[in-house]
Amino acid sequence: MLRVGVVGCGRIGLRHARGYQSHPDARLACVCDVVKERADQRAAELGVRAYYSVNEMLESEPLDAVGVITADGLHFEPTMQALSAGKHVLVEKPLALDLEQARQMVRKADEQGVSLAIDFNRRFAEGYRWAKTWQDEGRLGRLAYVNLRLAQRGPYTSSTLKPYHLLYDLHVHMFDLLRHFAGDVAALTAEMFDPRVTGYHTSVATSLKFASDAVGTLLVSWDSSYKHELEYLELCGDLARVEVHNVTEQAVLLPHESDVRWVRKAGAFQAEAIVFDNTFARRVHAFVTDLVAGRPPSPLGIDGLRSQELIETAIRSFEEGRRQALGGPCQ
Numbered sequence: 001m002l003r004v005g006v007v008g009c010g011r012i013g014l015r016h017a018r019g020y021q022s023h024p025d026a027r028l029a030c031v032c033d034v035v036k037e038r039a040d041q042r043a044a045e046l047g048v049r050a051y052y053s054v055n056e057m058l059e060s061e062p063l064d065a066v067g068v069i070t071a072d073g074l075h076f077e078p079t080m081q082a083l084s085a086g087k088h089v090l091v092e093k094p095l096a097l098d099l100e101q102a103r104q105m106v107r108k109a110d111e112q113g114v115s116l117a118i119d120f121n122r123r124f125a126e127g128y129r130w131a132k133t134w135q136d137e138g139r140l141g142r143l144a145y146v147n148l149r150l151a152q153r154g155p156y157t158s159s160t161l162k163p164y165h166l167l168y169d170l171h172v173h174m175f176d177l178l179r180h181f182a183g184d185v186a187a188l189t190a191e192m193f194d195p196r197v198t199g200y201h202t203s204v205a206t207s208l209k210f211a212s213d214a215v216g217t218l219l220v221s222w223d224s225s226y227k228h229e230l231e232y233l234e235l236c237g238d239l240a241r242v243e244v245h246n247v248t249e250q251a252v253l254l255p256h257e258s259d260v261r262w263v264r265k266a267g268a269f270q271a272e273a274i275v276f277d278n279t280f281a282r283r284v285h286a287f288v289t290d291l292v293a294g295r296p297p298s299p300l301g302i303d304g305l306r307s308q309e310l311i312e313t314a315i316r317s318f319e320e321g322r323r324q325a326l327g328g329p330c331q
């Protein structure tokens with residue numbers, strides 16, 4: 001039985017906490033928030049203990065693992081505290097807003113001999129799982145290109161956003177998905193749209209070359225809306241093409257030499273499979289199952305670091321106005 005504490009009692013913290021409570025091999029022992037009323041309310045709702053300081057929680061509770069679900073830019077401190085105390089950690093994305101902090105987090109987990117895992121929950125979404133299964137079965141053949149788009153509305157009301165916040169908010173997921181399906185990136189070029197009223201870039205187009213020689217395009221935007229299809233992935237190999245619509249809704253396999261297409265989508269009694277919110281519990285479940293089985297809980301902090309390295313490279317490409325090759329390993 002894995003004993004877990006969840007740090008951060010916001011909207012997403014609740015989804016993680018419920019994920020632990022619904023896994024047969026995990027026990028949610030406590031929640032923690034620096035805002036006392038939030039911690040108290042969440043603890044009462046879930047029937048667990050409340051803490052208002054991560055160190056106090058770590059000293060008082062015999063935990064095996066900690067979930068860090070604080071806001072972007074506030075993951076570093078609680079993660080380092082938990083890792084230093086010898087706990088496994090599942091942290092929300094992005095690891096940090098600073099590459100050096102992200103590196104320190106990965107290094108600390110290695111030094112302590114514990115696992116740092118990241119919530120790249122899209123990998124656990126039904127549409128992407130179906131596509132990955134077809135790819136792993138060899139149905140696509142050798143990958144030639146990948147085409148990925150995520151276009152939604154932006155959080156325009158925040159005044160604290162940096163000019164490149166879109167990349168830390170959304171690209172962090174998208175770069176991970178590209179690595180998941182196409183492997184390491186060898187080079188990229190990024191162009192950015194700035195509507196000049198918000199002070200930050202709201203649409204980014206990136207072209208990529210992978211180490212495998214495949215090519216990719218990535219379009220990520222805050223200039224669209226939530227009312228229509230947000231996300232679309234297309235993979236093309238020498239045997240077939242795969243399309244994934246809206247993360248969870250539908251995956252289609254289109255073999256080049258056949259006019260029959262294979263469609264996978266949730267049946268009438270599997271509605272939970274297309275609810276995006278359920279990807280949090282699925283990811284938490286995999287974290288618990290991997291740890292209990294003694295496996296590294298993939299995707300790991302190093303995957304978060306790789307994704308962040310790609311963000312920094314895209315920013316550099318835009319600022320310098322040229323293609324950037326990725327160096328060797330980023331540690």
Ligand SMILES: NC(=O)c1ccc[n+]([C@@H]2O[C@H](COP(=O)([O-])OP(=O)(O)OC[C@H]3O[C@@H](n4cnc5c(N)ncnc54)[C@H](O)[C@@H]3O)[C@@H](O)[C@H]2O)c1
Nearest residue numbers: 008009010011012013032033034035069070071072074092
């Ligand atoms: N994976 C996804 O698909 C996905 C989707 C949405 C949000 N997120 C991520 O989830 C994270 C949390 O988002 P949210 O909307 O729940 O944030 P939030 O700001 O609503 O909640 C975070 C909570 O953490 C608390 N907190 C901050 N520092 C703390 C500390 N040191 N110790 C204890 N408590 C602390 C805050 O008081 C707050 O209550 C963000 O990083 C966000 O990017 C991920």
